[in-house]
Amino acid sequence: MRAAIAHMTPRLDDTAANIAKVCDLSGAAARDGARLILFPEGCLTGNAFPPVRQPALDAVPDSFAPLIETARRGGIVICAGFVAPFGDRFNVAHAIVLPDGRVLFQRKAACVNGEPAHLTAWPDPARAVFTLDGFRVAIAICSEYGLPHVETALATARPAVILHPSAGRMTPDELAPHGARSGGFHAQCRRVVELAAAEVKSRGVPKLSANPIGFDGHTWWPGNSYAVGADGVVLAWIPGENDPARMKPAVSVFDLPEKPS
8 A cells, every 4th residue: 555644834823724735745645646645633723732722623524625625636545633622622633534525533532641631532432444455544643542442442443554643742942953953853753763663563563653843833843754564664754853944844655565464
């Protein structure tokens, strides 16, 4: 299966622009033969730490009409993150936009320490599984990956590929001064990928991960997106950045060589 990972800068105050950027990057990946593209958590709305700044999209197909058309035209599955209203708070979710016009939704079933208090977990950890080119695909969003109740849901889903949209914010004092890349920061990014590769090899299931990058209007995001095959081989890596000048949208297209079981 030919697939793609992407990272991009979401804007808290311009969901329409975020959707347009996802459409542009998805179209580029489709023209390079990708059948699936994974975008970061919250890429359509941003991830605001103050609740008054948090945009949201309703988890209904009408909210994703431009993505539906892009998926249909390019024959590509678009997996893009957003924040949805949930009671008096919000829930992080991922839209899975299929080329036949259907839209599935994966809700994040966990919140851990350090996440904004206005975000809350979805009570049902079941996975929204879809099949593409013979591969069963499931999503685990950011900090819910590896938690026991989500692992149980993944075991039930039996995916041949796991998508792991995730995040990791930076403070301004962690950004490189004067636009210089920190060797320590780059090594840290590489170490994240190495640890993921070891975990994927142990699990035996390929994993794709995509992270937001840039400044969304409140928070800095460093990126660092990657894809790892079932044997632990890194298939794609878009390194993280702590230099704002290098925080650019990017897509990497690659082939998953493993055959589905």
